[in-house]
Amino acid sequence: MKNILVVNVNWLGDAIFSTPVFKALKANFPGARVSCLCVPRIREVLAHCPDVDEIIVYDEKGRHRTPWGLLGLIVQLRGRHFDAAFLLHRSFTRALMVYLAGIPQRVGYSKAPRLLTHPVAFPGDDVHRLDAYLKVIEAYGLRVQDRCCALTVGSDAWPRGLADNVPYLVFNTGGNWDLKQWPHDHWAALARRAAGTGVQVVFSGSGKDKERCDRIIKAAGITAVNLAGTTTLSEALVLFKNAKAVVSCDTGPLHLANSVGARVVAVFGPTRPQTTGPRGTGKATVLFKDVGCNQAPCYHLSCAKNVCMHSVTVDDVWQTLGPILN
Numbered sequence: 165m166k167n168i169l170v171v172n173v174n175w176l177g178d179a180i181f182s183t184p185v186f187k188a189l190k191a192n193f194p195g196a197r198v199s200c201l202c203v204p205r206i207r208e209v210l211a212h213c214p215d216v217d218e219i220i221v222y223d224e225k226g227r228h229r230t231p232w233g234l235l236g237l238i239v240q241l242r243g244r245h246f247d248a249a250f251l252l253h254r255s256f257t258r259a260l261m262v263y264l265a266g267i268p269q270r271v272g273y274s275k276a277p278r279l280l281t282h283p284v285a286f287p288g289d290d291v292h293r294l295d296a297y298l299k300v301i302e303a304y305g306l307r308v309q310d311r312c313c314a315l316t317v318g319s320d321a322w323p324r325g326l327a328d329n330v331p332y333l334v335f336n337t338g339g340n341w342d343l344k345q346w347p348h349d350h351w352a353a354l355a356r357r358a359a360g361t362g363v364q365v366v367f368s369g370s371g372k373d374k375e376r377c378d379r380i381i382k383a384a385g386i387t388a389v390n391l392a393g394t395t396t397l398s399e400a401l402v403l404f405k406n407a408k409a410v411v412s413c414d415t416g417p418l419h420l421a422n423s424v425g426a427r428v429v430a431v432f433g434p435t436r437p438q439t440t441g442p443r444g445t446g447k448a449t450v451l452f453k454d455v456g457c458n459q460a461p462c463y464h465l466s467c468a469k470n471v472c473m474h475s476v477t478v479d480d481v482w483q484t485l486g487p488i489l490n
Contacts, residue, residue, distance in 0.1 A: 165193045165196055165247040165248055165269075166193075166195070166196050166197065166247060167196065167197050167199075167244065167245060167246050167247050168189055168193065168196055168197070168198045168199070168246065168247060168248050168249075168250070169199050169200075169201060169220075169241070169244070169246045169248070169249040169250070169262070169267065170182070170185060170186065170189070170198065170199070170200045170201070170249075170250050170252065171201045171249060171250065171251040171252060171253055171255075171258045171261075171262065171272070172200050172201060172202040172206065172210070172252055172253065173206075173252050173253050173297075174202075174203050174205070174206070174253070175205075175206070175340075175416070176205070176206060176209060176416030176417075176419070176420075177293075177414075177415065177416045177418070177419045177440060178293055178297075179202065179206040179209050179210060180209065180313050180315070180416070180419040180420065180423050180444075181292075181293045181294040181297060181313060181419070181440075181443065182252055182294075182297045183210075183213045183215070183313050183314065183315065183423070184294060184297075184298060184308065184310060184311050184312065184313060185250065185252065185297050185298060185300070185301060186198055186200070186213055186215035186216050187215045187310055187314075188298065188301055188306060188307070188308045188309070188310070189215070189250070189301065189306070190215045191307070191309060191310075192301075192306045192307060197217045197218070198215060198216060198217050198218075199216070199217060199218040199219070199220055199244070199246070200216050200218070200219050200220065201220045201221075201222050201241075201258070202219060202220075202221065202222065203221070203222055203223070203224060204221055204223055204226070207219055207221055208397045209315070209397065209420070212315040212316050212317070212397075212398075212401065213315060213316075214314075214316050220237075220240070220241070222237060222258075222261075224257075234257075234261070237261065238261050238264045238265050241261065241262070241265035241267070242264075242265045242266050246265070246267045247267075247268065247269060248267065248268070248269035248270070248271065249262040249265075249267045249269070249270050249271070249272075250271050250272050250300050250301060250304070251270070251271065251272030251273055251274060251280070251300070252272060252273065252297045252300060253272075253273065254273040254274060254275055254286060255274070255275070256274065256275045256276045256279075258274070259274035259275070259276050259279040259280060260276070260279055262279075263279040263280075268281070269281055269282070270282065271284065271300060271301070271303070271304045272284055272300045273286050273300065282303065282304055284299060284300055284303045287299055289439060290438065290439065291439065292438060292439055292440070292441065292443070293439060293440055294311060294313065294443050295311070298311065311443070312443060312444065312445055313419065313422070313423040313443050313444045313445070314423055314424075314444065314445050315401065315420070315423045315424050317398075317401045317402055317405050317424050318398055318401075318402070319402075321396065321398035321399045321401070321402045322399070322402055323391055323394075323395050323399040323400075323402065323403045324394065324395075324399070325389060325391060325394065326366065326389060326391065326403070327364070330364045331363050331364065331408055332363060332364035332365070332366045332389075332406075332407055332408065333358050333363050333364070333365055333366065333407060333408050333409055333410075333411070333485075333489065334366050334367075334368050334403060334404060334407045334409070334410040334411070334421070334426075335351060335354075335355065335365065335366070335367050335368070335377075335380075335410075335411050335412075336367075336368045336369055336410060336411070336412035336413075336415065336417045336418065336421070337351055337367065337369060337373060337376055337377060337380065337412075337413075338369040338370060338372070338373040338376070338392075338413075338415060338417070339413050339414070339415045340415060340416075343433065343434045343467060343470055343473065344413050344414050344415060344433060344434060344435065344473070345413055345473065346413055346431050346473055346476070347470075347473065347474055348376070348379060348380055348383065349383065350474075350476075350477070350478050350481075351380045351384075352380050352381075352383035352384040353384070353478045354411070354478050354481055354482065354485070355380060355381070355384040355386055355388060356384045356385065356386055357478070357482055357486075358485065358489060359384070359386040359387070359388070361486075361489040361490060363408060363489050364388075364389065365386060365388040365389070366388065366389045366391060366403070366407070367380070367381065367388060367389065367390045367391060367392055368391050368392060368395065368400060368403060368404075368417060369391075369392035369393065369417070370392065370393055371392065371393030372393075373392040373393065374390060374392040374393045376392075377390045377392045378390060391403065397420075400417065400420065401420060401424050404417070404420060404421035404424055404426040405421075405424040405425055405426055407421075407426055407427075408427070408488060408489060409426070409427045409428065409429060409485060409488050409489075410422075410426045410427070410428045410429070411428075411429045411431070411481065411485065412428060412429075412430060412431070413430070413431050413432070413433075413473075414430065414431075414432050414433075414435045414437075414440055418430055418442060419442060419443075419444060421444075421446070422442040422443070422444030422445070422446045422448055423444035423445065423446075424444070424445070424446070425444070425445045425446040426444075426446045427446050427447045427448075427488065428442055428444075428446060428447075428448045428449070429448075429449050429451065429481055429484050429485055430442055430448060430449070430450045430451065431451050431452075431473070431476050431481065432450060432451065432452040432472075432476075433452070433470070433472035433473035433475075433476070434467075434470075434472055434473070436452075437450045437452055449484045451476045451480050451481060451484075452476070453472065453475040453476055455471045455472050455475050457471070457472060
């Protein structure tokens with residue numbers, strides 16, 4: 165094989181978990197060109213994966229939303245003359261695309277297995293996402309030697325507003341759904357303790373996290389740097405890599421940090437570390453307490469108590485974080 169396509173998943177954390185797939189394909193097929201078909205939201209992340217040679221954007225909610233737009237993408241794929249496509253996404257549409265593109269070897273997950281030459285049975289939600297994605301190429305008979313997520317970091321993307329000679333700690337307080345977020349008062353108490361060690365406390369996140377971070381800083385009564393919504397992805401990677409540690413819940417930035425070698429302390433609640441825990445090159449401490457609820461991920465968005473996240477205390481986090489800072 166000289167020309168390979170990987171049809172990727174849609175979410176940031178899952179895209180990071182897919183990076184060992186590209187590394188394994190390069191190892192099994194030296195000299196092959198490995199391209200990735202992905203949605204716009206994960207394009208920038210995969211640009212930091214050293215084993216991806218080309219990114220082809222599938223704008224499913226934009227220019228490829230109509231039948232004519234989708235047909236144009238299929239024609240584009242057909243013109244690339246791929247030898248094989250490995251599908252990590254269980255999508256009927258994506259399976260149909262690679263089928264109509266005339267790619268001779270079609271391997272992976274799909275809701276329409278007849279469209280594939282080598283359909284793979286999805287292992288279930290109890291298997292870590294990284295292992296599930298690697299199963300696609302393992303089922304095809306390929307060897308996997310490295311099961312670790314790793315992204316590259318540039319040297320010229322130091323975050324604006326952050327001194328470059330002060331040791332700092334990063335808090336990432338966000339999450340793509342509220343139940344995965346640690347309580348505000350817990351973050352404030354932890355920030356107060358961390359600031360007492362003399363380390364600079366830095367908050368990261370997207371624009372929608374800025375107000376939350378401001379409230380936490382005010383509640384903590386400390387001087388901190390709020391970079392939420394101000395950093396590019398390249399700057400965020402540099403921020404994480406050079407931190408003494410990154411504290412985060414189960415969300416994309418946690419896995420970004422761990423994939424560039426950062427030491428992470430991860431707070432889990434309604435999701436399980438066994439399926440979405442950090443698998444990067446940095447050291448990771450995962451804090452999770454089974455409080456007897458239904459099997460996670462529960463997706464009980466109307467849960468009023470959010471016991472699982474509240475059960476991880478500030479003292480629990482400090483037992484790991486304190487020795488790092490001191």
